[in-house]
Amino acid sequence: MSTKQLAMETIRDLPDDASWSEIEERIHFLAAIEAAREDVRRGDVVPHEEIRGLIETWISK
Helix, strand or coil: CCHHHHHHHHHHHCCCCCCHHHHHHHHHHHHHHHHHHHHHHHCCCCCHHHHHHHHHHHHHC
């Protein structure tokens, strides 16, 4: 599905009384998800175990 098609479908699925702000929020959310998926496709991610280690150091401070 193209980006335009996804945006149009998303807007269509919102309630008829959705505000501009709600529409903007939903589109922004979908864009963020797609950006994250692209990061994963490129392998630009931090391994789970590395994150777990970081969280442990943050909690212990």
